[in-house]
Each structure stands twice: as structure tokens, then as C-alpha cells.
Amino acid sequence: MTLKMHLSSLFENPNCLLNRRNRYQFLVTLLVNIVTFCHGLGVGWMSPVMRDLLTDQSPLDFPVLVDDISWIGSLVGIGSMLGNILAGTLMNRIGRKLVMFGVAFPYMMFWCMIYFVQRVEFLYVGRLLAGMTGGASYVVLPTFLSEIADDNIRGRLGSMILLTVNTGVLTGYIVSSNFNYFSTPPFIIILPLCYIMGNFLFPETPHHLIRKGKFAEAEKSFRFYKNINRDDIKAESEFEDLKIRLIKAEKEKENSFNYRDFITKPAFKAYTSAIVLVIGNQFSASFSVSSYLSTIFAASHTTLNLTMCTIIIGSVQIVGTYVTTLLCDKYGRRLLMLVSSLGSSVCLAAFGCFTYFAQDYDLSAVGWLPLVILACYICIVNIGLVGCVFVLLLELFPAKIRPICVSTFTVILSGMVFLALKIFPICVAEWGISVTMSCCSFSTILCFFYFYFFLEETKGKSLLEG
Structure with a gap:
């Protein structure tokens, strides 16, 4: 009886994801994140494969x-840049749902290219298509989730995007290390098909339907995501309030939107924070480490099995992003960014020092240390610099300029992904792993100082606020 009462009180907590009001929002979040799991799986699968290709x-x-x-x-x-641009251009015109259907098809083509590969250009095109799925998902999914989620759980639902990506990365490491190259694609291609079928189970967001003037459909959608019946008068007034605020915001945007909105003090402050956020996300080597993890371990002088190290790091990556989902709405975004940037800088510097001394001294007695350092780094970087990036990008900007700015900075982030992934192996070849990681440590500590002095907390901020 005590356990039953405890569970009942837990589910009645408005912050519990399985609370009656929140559970459909949570379940839909799990469904749509099948595609981010798929994207992560492709990234993780390619890491050991790229090492083997040489x-x-x-x-x-x-x-x-x-x-x-x-x-x-x-x-x-x-x-990813192409996917950002296409999704940003289309989702306000044809709706979030249709764009979400479309993101699965480039990913299926990626695995077709992998399976039918005849020359290296097939791999080029396949990775380009995989990037389109990831880039489009990183634009449309945060927007979709922010529009179906209540303010008190928005951070947790938004941070699940990176959690499922990292779960996919770990799965990719395991699959790539244990199964034949050509046996993998026919089975993995089933996942995006499941994602497409799952998209038929839930409606378009009420925000988009209201903006298109489809008020009856919008109310039905609102009731679905809030899991409330037609007799709930309070819910009806809540929907009417949302409708009035959205219509008012749209009219203000049409009547008063001009280029001056982009040159206000709050706008410039948001630009600066977004730039530092993007730099911290990529030049902390977060995505480079995930993509070239097998190569990094091979250059780290570790005495441990490379496959085992890769899988352990993938597991730790999930822990880091899961911690974000637990803490993001409880302690706020700013604290997580401070802990993440400072901790990541220390870990990168430690890894750089170890690999530097390992070139001249026999450190085989502590050959396990690179794994420990990278495990700490991966966990800490995912707590904030990775896990909070899309949540913060949505919340930083004033409402009038938010759609354009979020789309623009997501494209910039994808450009940074390309730049970081392109120069990372070149830097390692030219300077060595020690100097490369030390440079990443330096850029990350600079981001920490910016976050400490200038980053404002956005926890609980309504997306309709100016």
C-alpha cells in the first residue's frame, strides 16, 4: 500500500514525465527521436570503419x-548545413510533421550507398546524405518538441535529442566492432521505416496549426499533447490563452518586424552567447572525439583494447546526456554550462599532457589513464556543451527574431562541424594529438570565462516572451 501511494504521488508530480499531463509529450518525444538514434548509429558505426579502411x-x-x-x-x-537550410525553409510552410517525415529518406539512402559502394565517392555521397538527416533533425525536432512541451519539462524533452544521438553512437560502435561491414545495412534500414510509421500516431503541433488558422485541429492537437478530455474547462481556457498570444505575436511580427529588431541590445547579447556556444560545442572537440574515437585511442599510447575503450566511452557519453535530462530543468542551463566547459578544459589538458610525456617515457604502467581521462571528458562535455546546446539556442533570442536566428546559428553550427571534422585529423597528423587537444582545452576555458561573466539563465523562460 505504501509503494502504491508513493507511485501515485510520484505520477501526480507535475514535473514527472509520466504525469498524466506530460506522458503523451514524453512518449511522442521518444518516437520522434528514433531518427536521432539512427543518425547517432551512423556516426558511431563509421568511427571504427574509417580506421579499418586505412x-x-x-x-x-x-x-x-x-x-x-x-x-x-x-x-x-x-x-548538415543543407539539412538545416531545407528544414528551416520548409517547416513553417508545410509544417513540422511533413519535414519530420522527410528527414528519414536521406538516411535510408546513406545505408544504400554504404551497401552498394563501388568507389570512395559512394562514401562521400552517403555521408553527405546522413548529414542532411542529422542537420534537418536538429532544426525541426527542437522546434517541434518546444511547441508540444510544457515549460517545466521542455529542457528535459529537448535534451533527449542528444541523449538518443549518443545512444545511437554507442550502438554504432558495438555493431561496427562485432558485425561484418555488409551485413549491417539491411537490418539498420528497418529503423527509419519504423520512425516513418511512428509519425502517423500523433498530430501537427498546435502552434503551427494556430498560425495557419486551423483552430479546430489546433485545439484537438493541444488536447492530445496535454492528455486532457473535451470536458476540461480549464484546458479550454488554456488553449484560448495560447491562441490569443500566438495570434497577437504573429500580428506584431507582421506589423512591427523590421531590421531594427536585429540590432537591439538583447539581440546582440544573444548573438554573442550563441557564437560562444557554437564555438564551445565544436572546438571542445566533442564531435571530433566521437567521430575519430578509434583513431584517438590508437594515438593515445593506451595499453587497453581499442574496441573495449570505444564502447566504454560510448556508454559514458550516454550517462553525460542522461544527467543533462535530469538536471537541466532542476538546476538551470548556466550551471551546467559552467561545469561542462571548465571540466572539459581540464580533461583535454590532462589528455594532452599524458600523450606528450608518453612519447618520451614508458607510461605503460598507467596505460589505462587515457581511457579514464577521455571517459571523464565525454561525460562532462555532454552535460552542458553538448546536451544543452539546442535548448539554449532556442531560448537565447528575443521572440521576434528567434526563428531566423535559430535557423542561422544552426547552419553555422553545422559549418563548424564540417570545419572541426576536416581539420582535426590534419592537426593530429601535423602537430600531434598532444598539441591538438591542448588547443581544444584553451578554447574551451575561454568559453568558460564568457559563460561565467555573461551567460544569463533561461530556465523556465516562455518561448512567447520578448
Whole structure:
């Protein structure tokens, strides 16, 4: 009886994701994040494969060079930019749902290119298409989730995007390390098909339907996501309030929107914070480490099995993003960013120091240390610099300029992904892993000082606020 009462009180808590009001929002979040899981799976799968393509164990019957690997690794960033632009252009015109249907198709083409590969250009095109799925998802999913979620759980639902990506990355590491190159694509392609079918189970967001003047459909959608019946008078007044505020916001945007909105003090402050956020996200080496993890371990002088290290890091990555979902709405975004940027900088510096001394001294007695350092780094970087990035990008900007600015900075982030992935293996080849990681540590500590002095808390901020 006590357990029953405890569970009942837990589910009645408005902050519980399985609370009656929140549970459909949570379940739909899990459904739509199948596609981000798929994207992460492709990223994780490619990491050991790219290392193998340069060895005698290559599963392909044509040679692949180091320069080819840098293009295979980085073209996902160009594809992400294309996906950002397409999703940002289309989702306000044709709706979030149709764009969400579309993001699965480039990903299925990616696995077709992997399976039917005949020369290295097939891998180029495949990674470009995989990037398009990831880039489009990073635009449309945060918008979709922010419009169906209540303010008190928006941070947790938004941060699940990175949690499922990292779960996919770990799965990709495991699959790539244990299964044949050509046996994987026919089975993985089932996942995006499940995602497409799942999209038929829930409606368009009430925000988009209100903006299109479809008020009856919008109210039905609102009641679905809030899990409330037609007899709930309070819910009806809540929907009417949302409708009035959205219509008012749209009219104000039409009547008063001009270029001056982009040159206000709050706007410039948001630009600066977004730029630092993007730099911290990519030049902390977060995505580069995930993409080239097997190569990094090979250069780290570790005495441990490389496959085991890769899988352990993938597991820790999930822990970091899961911690974000637990803490994001409880302690706020700013604290997580401070802990993440400072901790990441320390870990990167420690990794750089270890690999530097390991070149001249026998450190085999502590050959496990690179794994410990990278595990700490991956956990800490995912708590804030990775896990909060899309939540913060949505919340930083004034309402009038938010759609354009979020789309623009998401494209910039994708460009940074391409740049970071392209130059990382070149920097490692030219400078060595020690100097490369130390440079990443320096850029990350600079971001910490900005967050400490200038970043404002956005926890609980309504997206209709100016």
C-alpha cells in the first residue's frame, strides 16, 4: 500500500514525465527521436570503419587514403548545413510533421550507398546524405518538441535529442566492432521505416496549426499533447490563452518586424552567447572525439583494447546526456554550462599532457589513464556543451527574431562541424594529438570565462516572451 501511494504521488508530480499531463509529450518525444538514434548509429558505426579502411583489414576492394578519410569524416557537416537550410525553409510552410517525415529518406539512402559502394565517392555521397538527416533533425525536432512541451519539462524533452544521438553512437560502435561491414545495412534500414510509421500516431503541433488558422485541429492537437478530455474547462481556457498570444505575436511580427529588431541590445547579447556556444560545442572537440574515437585511442599510447575503450566511452557519453535530462530543468542551463566547459578544459589538458610525456617515457604502467581521462571528458562535455546546446539556442533570442536566428546559428553550427571534422585529423597528423587537444582545452576555458561573466539563465523562460 505504501509503494502504491508513493507511485501515485510520484505520477501526480507535475514535473514527472509520466504525469498524466506530460506522458503523451514524453512518449511522442521518444518516437520522434528514433531518427536521432539512427543518425547517432551512423556516426558511431563509421568511427571504427574509417580506421579499418586505412589498414589491410579494409572490407572494401579499393584503396582509401588519409585525405579520403578526412572528407568522409567531414562531409557530414556539409550535409548538415543543407539539412538545416531545407528544414528551416520548409517547416513553417508545410509544417513540422511533413519535414519530420522527410528527414528519414536521406538516411535510408546513406545505408544504400554504404551497401552498394563501388568507389570512395559512394562514401562521400552517403555521408553527405546522413548529414542532411542529422542537420534537418536538429532544426525541426527542437522546434517541434518546444511547441508540444510544457515549460517545466521542455529542457528535459529537448535534451533527449542528444541523449538518443549518443545512444545511437554507442550502438554504432558495438555493431561496427562485432558485425561484418555488409551485413549491417539491411537490418539498420528497418529503423527509419519504423520512425516513418511512428509519425502517423500523433498530430501537427498546435502552434503551427494556430498560425495557419486551423483552430479546430489546433485545439484537438493541444488536447492530445496535454492528455486532457473535451470536458476540461480549464484546458479550454488554456488553449484560448495560447491562441490569443500566438495570434497577437504573429500580428506584431507582421506589423512591427523590421531590421531594427536585429540590432537591439538583447539581440546582440544573444548573438554573442550563441557564437560562444557554437564555438564551445565544436572546438571542445566533442564531435571530433566521437567521430575519430578509434583513431584517438590508437594515438593515445593506451595499453587497453581499442574496441573495449570505444564502447566504454560510448556508454559514458550516454550517462553525460542522461544527467543533462535530469538536471537541466532542476538546476538551470548556466550551471551546467559552467561545469561542462571548465571540466572539459581540464580533461583535454590532462589528455594532452599524458600523450606528450608518453612519447618520451614508458607510461605503460598507467596505460589505462587515457581511457579514464577521455571517459571523464565525454561525460562532462555532454552535460552542458553538448546536451544543452539546442535548448539554449532556442531560448537565447528575443521572440521576434528567434526563428531566423535559430535557423542561422544552426547552419553555422553545422559549418563548424564540417570545419572541426576536416581539420582535426590534419592537426593530429601535423602537430600531434598532444598539441591538438591542448588547443581544444584553451578554447574551451575561454568559453568558460564568457559563460561565467555573461551567460544569463533561461530556465523556465516562455518561448512567447520578448
